[in-house]
Structures are given as C-alpha cells and as structure tokens.
Amino acid sequence: MDSILSHVTARQGEIVALIRRMVECESPSDSPAAVDRFVELVADMVAPMAAVKTHSGGGRFGRHLTAEFHLPGKKKNGQILALGHSDTVWPMGTLALMPFRESDARLWGPGVLDMKSGLAFFLFAVRVLYDLDTPVPSRVLLQLNSDEEVGSESSRPLTEKNAQRSKAVLVLEPGTGLEGKLKTARKGVGDFTITVRGRASHAGVDFTAGASAVLELARQIVRVAEFTNLRRGLTVNPGVIQGGTRSNVVAAEASAVVDIRVLRLKDAPALERKFRALKPVDKRCRIEVTGGLNRPPMERSPGIASLFRTAQKVGRELGVDLEESLTGGGSDGNFTAALGIPTLDGLGGVGEGAHAVNESILIDRIADRTALIAKLLASL
Numbered sequence: 001m002d003s004i005l006s007h008v009t010a011r012q013g014e015i016v017a018l019i020r021r022m023v024e025c026e027s028p029s030d031s032p033a034a035v036d037r038f039v040e041l042v043a044d045m046v047a048p049m050a051a052v053k054t055h056s057g058g059g060r061f062g063r064h065l066t067a068e069f070h071l072p073g074k075k076k077n078g079q080i081l082a083l084g085h086s087d088t089v090w091p092m093g094t095l096a097l098m099p100f101r102e103s104d105a106r107l108w109g110p111g112v113l114d115m116k117s118g119l120a121f122f123l124f125a126v127r128v129l130y131d132l133d134t135p136v137p138s139r140v141l142l143q144l145n146s147d148e149e150v151g152s153e154s155s156r157p158l159t160e161k162n163a164q165r166s167k168a169v170l171v172l173e174p175g176t177g178l179e180g181k182l183k184t185a186r187k188g189v190g191d192f193t194i195t196v197r198g199r200a201s202h203a204g205v206d207f208t209a210g211a212s213a214v215l216e217l218a219r220q221i222v223r224v225a226e227f228t229n230l231r232r233g234l235t236v237n238p239g240v241i242q243g244g245t246r247s248n249v250v251a252a253e254a255s256a257v258v259d260i261r262v263l264r265l266k267d268a269p270a271l272e273r274k275f276r277a278l279k280p281v282d283k284r285c286r287i288e289v290t291g292g293l294n295r296p297p298m299e300r301s302p303g304i305a306s307l308f309r310t311a312q313k314v315g316r317e318l319g320v321d322l323e324e325s326l327t328g329g330g331s332d333g334n335f336t337a338a339l340g341i342p343t344l345d346g347l348g349g350v351g352e353g354a355h356a357v358n359e360s361i362l363i364d365r366i367a368d369r370t371a372l373i374a375k376l377l378a379s380l
C-alpha cells in the first residue's frame, strides 16, 4: 500500500473526529461571529505549521483566513493555492434538528459535505506531509473564504490576488456524485432582476385604465425562458416572482429574479444584451433590468486538463480511478480559472445532499481523498 495512504488510513479516526468538531461548530454565511469561531478553530489547528492571517469580511461576513505552510523540502516551484470556504448554507440551530452522526457507513450533518470534510482532508494532508517529512516542492497557501455561499463579493479580490501569485489552484469543494468525480469545468453564474411598473386600477370599476405589471411580467418571463440553449449549456431560470397587492387590483408592480448559467464566457455578453433589450408588450408598462454575470465560467483549459491528468496518475497510485465532470454550480474556482490559473476542483468529500437534509459523506472515501491531496501537494 502507498505509504501516505497507509499513514492516513491509520489515522482515519482522528480525521473523523476533526470533521465532527468542524460540523459541530456551525458557521452560516450570515452570522459573522459564528464563522469567526470556526475560523478560530482552523487557525488554532494550523498555527504550529503555518503563518496564519485573517482578513476583514467587510463587516457583513466573518473573517477570511490565509495560512502559509512551512512544509519540508526546498521551495523552487512557485506557489499552490488551496481554496475553500468556512461558511455553510445552514442557519444557526440546524444542528439541533440534524445533529452530526455516523451511520450507514456515512458521516451526516450540516456542512459535512459542503465543505467541512474537504477542509479536514486538506489539514490532515498537510499534517501527514509534515509528520512524514515528505518534501513539497512548492509553497502551499490555504485560503478560506467566509462568504462563498452568498456570492463571494467580499473575498473575491483576495482570491484573485492569491491566485495570480500561484501556478495552480486546488479547490476543496466536494466531488461530483457518489463516485467523487473531480471538477474540471463549471458553468458561470449570474442573475437578473426584471422589474415591471404598470398602472394600478380597480379590476371591476376601472379595468381598462389599468396596465397590469403582473401580466406584463408573465409575458417577459416566457420570453427570457426562451433564451435557454441547452446545446450550448446555457440556461435561464426565472426562479422567484412577486407582484401585485390584491386580486381585485390591476397590479402596479411585479418583479422576477432570474438565474442564468453559461458554459462559455463568450456567450455572456449576448445574453446580457438580450435581457437589457427587453421591451414591454403593453406600452404603458416600463421594464427595468438589473444584474448580470457574477461568476465567470471555469472553462476546461489545457492547464486544467493537465492538472487533472496529474491527479488521475496520483489516484492510480492510490488504487482509485478518478474521473472528471462538468457542473452547473459555481465555486471560487470560477474566479481563479477565469484568470487563466490551472484550477482543479472537487477534491473534497465524496457524498451527496449538499444544501439538503441528506447531506452526508462516505466514510470509506476519507482516506484516499486525504492521501490524494497530500500526494498532489508533493508532486506539483
């Protein structure tokens, strides 16, 4: 058996214990104090092995963390950025309803897959390299963002700055499916808000004087939904609508929030133009469109493909046949890949149910994932 894998396997109980501590330290994006407690936990753990800094989340969010590790070996290959997030989508108190538990060969709990297990794997991977005195030819910088689940507005500049100084980015988000496929492409994500302003009137007394914003919005929703082009991997989802006040009033105002996803960055400007060019069918209504793309797509570049092949080779040494995947979901890897930095995503937990009540990871994939990260760091 691979020496790193056997070392990790022997310490699997400690990894599970760390995942438990992390899951039981709740950290929803909208609770900066809770996220800071989680960041503190990570900072304390890495302090003996790294130079740790925290960075302001701009008041609305917890602090972002960076840790530059002192790993064995001469540093001659530049820097690797390991990227993750400390926040989860689960509100404070979720633990009472879905406590951490170990059953059916899985670990369960809020944030266990997205992405506390990925963070635990990484921290253990680094620890193993340290303990076994394995030479790591590149500097290793970990960055944990506190606002990833809500768009990464405050962390994006730090992510981009650190990515620009790195030759590769390893993203500790969960793998795809129960096979734990790595992610070599992600769609770009954005949203538009369409607001229609019409004219209110009494639906019985003065029907024709009214210009219904609800009716107009309905027409616009059908129009934008037709912008979807599945062949190009482009989707438009009117996910939220609201409008009107009472059924007997011709509605004065209505709005929709529409999610967009693109596979290729070059498709975004044309799509944005189509949204901005929306014209009312009822000329008495006015349409206002705001928003746009907020995460560029992670396009599978030759650099990404080559990083994946390296991971595949390492995987074979561990007896794992790694596959790659494309996902419609975004991560902070979208930003780093868009800068042209080879980015490999999905290195974290293997399981299912991210953002859902069945969130869980497979226990028998803890060791190979941790070893994969360790060996990747040692070989890049």
Ligand SMILES: [Zn+2]
Residues within 6 Å of the ligand: 085, 114, 115, 148, 173, 174, 331
């Ligand atoms: Zn995530």
